[in-house]
Amino acid sequence: MSLSPEEVRHVATLARLAFGPDEERKYGSQISAILDHINQLGELDTSNIPPTSHALKLSNVARVDAALQPFDPAVWSSNAPSADHGHFRVPKVLD
Amino acid sequence: MEYETVIGLEVHVQLSTKSKLFCSCSTKFGAEPNGNTCPVCLGMPGVLPTLNGEVVRRAIMVGLATGCKIAPYSTFARKNYFYPDLPKGYQISQFDQPICEHGEIEINLNGAPKRIGITRIHMEEDSGKLIHGENLGNPDSSYVDLNRASVPLLEIVSEPDLRSAEETKKYVEKLKTILEYLDVSDCNMEEGSLRCDANVSIRPMGEKKLGTRSELKNMNSFRFLTRAIEYEVERQKEILESGGRVIQETRLYDPDRNVTQSMRGKEEAHDYRYFPEPDLTPIEPSNEMIEKIRAELPELPDAKKDRFVAQYGLPLYDAEVLTASRGVADYFESAAKNVKTPKLVSNWVMGDILRVINDNGLAAADCPIKPENLAEMIRLIEDNVISGKIAKTVFEEMEKTGKSPKAIVEEKGLVQITDTSAIEAEIDKVISANPSQLADYKAGKTKLLGFFVGQVMRAMKGKANPEMLNKLLEERLGKA
Structure with a gap:
């Protein structure tokens, strides 16, 4: 299965990646190879197997609604690439 | 040409639980920026979400109150997109297996009931808050506060059954009343705990096929909701009348200019690549669990309205006004308990009591005139001790001093002369x-x-x- 250049560009945009034409070809063929590999699963007959979203046979795992002691914001701000005025700071976002 | 307006609504309700949807951070409003965060809601690598069971319970409550079917098997899904207010790079939501489906809400259009279908109700986490640089520090930066990230939301999606801005307003009012009765949310539109997005389209009268819709956002009051829809309907009419085509897009309402504006650009890539959330187990509510929640439901607005008509002999209009708020309905009932003419109580509650409450922005329970004092005043009218006219004076005194009507009547010599x-x-x-x-x-x-x-x-x-x-x-x- 070979991805079209448009599909490669679309996936790159969704991942916020900017490819040059060479990279587009290089990664395009790599992604196509990965998809081919995964598509081998399609050879199995799964018509009688219900879709599984979870590996464990568990359901209704939940906790009680109680608020715990807050985490110290100083810890995360010291780990953030950029923080100011008590907030994480990021490049300007246009609304 | 005559056009028909078609509106479907997505309402996001912030649930007033103590802790967030997937971690034990507080949901309390007004904490310092990022003061209600932890590695889970900050989206640190390797952390795992744990589901808040109370959110599931409240989702089922709302589903039962709106006649929905509760799904025997429901799952969470990841909705993937990049935005700085979404620390994980995906929002945990529900996609193909929501917790509730196929319900309805009845609204009243000038005396005629109309049923509005509920397509689905699902649980999801809220995003954080972005502050633009010019409002805080560097104008070339944006600032992120993740206190709201992972606060629990219910998204309630209606069928495209609404036909006007007025119907839409009535639907939201009714939904808000139900949610208030269930006590699951603060339902404050101005503060954002109840947010509406409207899908609006028009089609030639008699046409079955839906027209191209636009999605309206940012309507944080009933007034703006009505105005935004009215503006958008006119805008689409003008486009069609001049031979143009409506484009499917998201439009933001600007209340200062009373227009809607295209948001294109921000949402260029509407490709969320949903997939099942592997870190959370499915939800399989047992019949016992559902029936227990059903038994705990309070009396709902429609049932209360019917009972007010039957039990107190009130006109339907009165019953509807009184039951629009659970607090006001409770106030009426505690005042009407010990009087002979409940209609008199209804008149005073719908008139002067609502005025006092609304003018002072109070909850009915905090009204300076206590229901037992209103009842005492009504008994004085019933017993011909005071006239309705004098009662106005007594009421004003009660509002000012909080004294009992009997004390006021004696003090001021207001006893009616029947000699x-x-x-x-x-x-x-x-x-x-x-x-x-x-x-x-x-x-x-x-x-x-x-x-x-x-x-x-x-x-x-x-x-x-x-x-x-x-x-x-x-x-x-x-x-x-």
């Missing part, structure tokens, strides 16, 4: 002081009865029993 001879004495004085009006009355100007009533009332400082005064005056004038 025939006392009233007759005043009537005689007024008649002899106004000979020309008397002559006119006798010549057939019977409208002057009102003049005489007013004069006597004034002389008696409003304390004469109005019915007695009317009757005695008419008799006396007939004989004069």
Whole structure:
């Protein structure tokens, strides 16, 4: 299965990646190879197997609604690439 | 050409649980920026979400209250997109297996009921808050506060059953009333705990196929909701009338200019690549669990309205106004308990009590006039101790001082005069002081009865029993 250049560009945009034409070809063929590999699963007959979203046979795992002691914001701000005025700071976002 | 408006609504309700949807951070409003965060809601690598069971319970409550089917098997899914207010790079939501489906809400359109279908209700986490640089620090930066990230939301999606801005407003009002009765959310539109997105399209009258819709956002009050939809319908009409085509897009309402504006650019890539959330187990509510929640549901607005009509003999209109708020309905009931004429209580609650509450932005339970005092005042009217007119004075005093009506009546000497001879004495004085009006009355100007009533009332400082005064005056004038 070979991805079209448009599909490669679309996936790159969704991942916020900017490819040059060479990279587009290089990664395009790599992604196509990965998809081919995964598509081998399609050879199995799964018509009688219900879709599984979870590996464990568990359901209704939940906790009680109680608020715990807050985490110290100083810890995360010291780990953030950029923080100011008590907030994480990021490049300007246009609304 | 005649057009039909078609509207479907997505309402996001912030649930008032103590902790967030997938971690134990507090949901309390007003903490310092990022003060309600932890590695889970900050999206640190390797952390795992744990589901808040109370959110599931409340989702089922809302589903049952809106006649939905509760899914026997429900899952979470990841909705992938990049935005700085979404720390994980995906939002945990529900996609193909929501917790509730296929419900309906009845709204009242000038006396005619109309059912609005509920397509689905699902649980999801809220995003954080972005502050633009010019409002905080560097104008070339944006600032992120993740206190709201992972606060639990219910998204309630309606069928495209709404046909006007007015119907849409009624639907949201009804939904809000139900949510308030269930006590699952603060439902404050201005503060963002109840947010509406409207899908609006128009089509030629009689056409079955839906027109191209636009999605309206940022309508944080009932007034803006109505205005934004009305503006958008006119905008689409103008496009179609001039031979153009409506584009499917998201539009933001600008309340200052009362227009909707395209948001294109921000959402260029509407490709969320949903997939099942592997870190959370499915939800399989047992019948026992559902029935237990059903048994815990409070009496809902429609049932309460019907009961008010049957039990208190109120007109449907009164019952609807009173039950629109659970607090007001409770207030009415505790005042109506010990009176003979509940309709009188209804009149006072719908008039003066609602005025006092709304003017001061109070909850009904915090009204300075306690329901037992209102009931006492009504009994004084019923027992002919005071007239309806004097009651207005008593009410004003209660509002100012919080004293009981009996104390006010005694203190101010407001007891109604029902002594025939006392009233007759005043009537005689007024008649002899106004000979020309008397002559006119006798010549057939019977409208002057009102003049005489007013004069006597004034002389008696409003304390004469109005019915007695009317009757005695008419008799006396007939004989004069």
